Amino acid sequence: MAPLQDDKAAEVTEVSIPKRPISTVVFIIAMQKEASPLVEKFQLTQESNSVFPNGVPWVRYSGKYKDLNINIVCPGKDVVLGVDSVGTVSASLITYASIQALQPDLVINAGTAGGFKAKGACIGDVYLASDVAFHDRRIPIPVFDLYGVGTRQACSTPNLAKELNLKIGKLSTGDSLDMCPQDETAIVANDATVKDMEGAAIAYVADLLKTPVIFLKAVTDIVDGNKPTSEEFLENLVAVTAALDRAATQVVDYINGKNLSEL
Structure with a gap:
């Protein structure tokens, strides 16, 4: 079971909040x-002159939308297997490099996630995560x-949450799509409504580099439901991605012209 946080461990590093309007936003998105x-939607173009190291498969799209400089960064395809480079390792690397x-003034991790019906999640719901934690890093010391x-x-x-009427829930992160009994115990202890494969890793890096980050997660599958997770994920991916797109656009429209303290 995930342990209770003591006061010191739960302490969140204070992030300096500038008073000027948000100017540069970086989206970290795992899948193409x-x-x-x-x-x-934002009419972004893929950058040919990469700011990233030579040879990495990471992809960056950028452009101007209203008063914002928008960047979308994806980890790209695995160079051997050709699939999206999902998971915490790639997410950590591209967040740090970006x-x-x-x-950026703000990092937004947008993506799909599994949801728990026991916590009220339904297919297509979009959550704004309040807290993030890992559920598969078991170190019993x-x-x-x-x-x-x-x-x-x-x-x-x-x-932002009130204006856009977004659901709020805790996010739990692990490197597996399925859920073993040990993970389930930890997810329950984390009081999570949604689970993904990147969020807590991105939060770790953003905290390390004192950069504000928010998490938008759209539910593709009900983890504690009757359908196999992989089957339900693929079945709902296109429709739920459209819901994520709408929510992310609303978020960007809302933050345009505002500073972080106004969110």
Whole structure:
């Protein structure tokens, strides 16, 4: 079971909030199918002169939308197997590289996720995550256990959540699509409504580099439902990605012209 956080472990590093309007936004999106509708919506172009190291498969789209410089960064295709490079390792790397190179005012991790009907989640729901944690880093040694769970808070956005009527829930992250009994126990302890394969890793890097981050997660499958997760995920991916696209566009429209404290 994920351990309870003590006061020191739960302490969130304070992020300096600039008073000027948000200027540069970086979306971290794991799958190309999740990113494509937003690339089209914001009329972004793929950058040929990469700010990233030579040889990595990472892809960056950029452009101007209203008063915002929008970047969408994807980990690209695995160079051997040709599938989307999902998971915490790729997410950590592209988040670090993107923050270093682009110096965003705000990072948005947008993507699909599994949801729990026991917590009220339904297919197509879009959640704004309040807290994120890992559920598959089991280190049963004092203090290391807290490090493994790695609970962090997302950037506080009460006005955005209220204005857009987004559901709020906790997000739990692991590197497997399925859920073994040990993961389930940890997810319950994390009080999670949705689970993904990137969020907590992105939160770790953003916290490390003192960059505000928010999480938009659209539910493709009901983890505690009757259908196999992989089957339900593929069945709903296109429709749910459209819902994610609408929510992400609304978020961008809302933050345009505002500073972080106004969110």
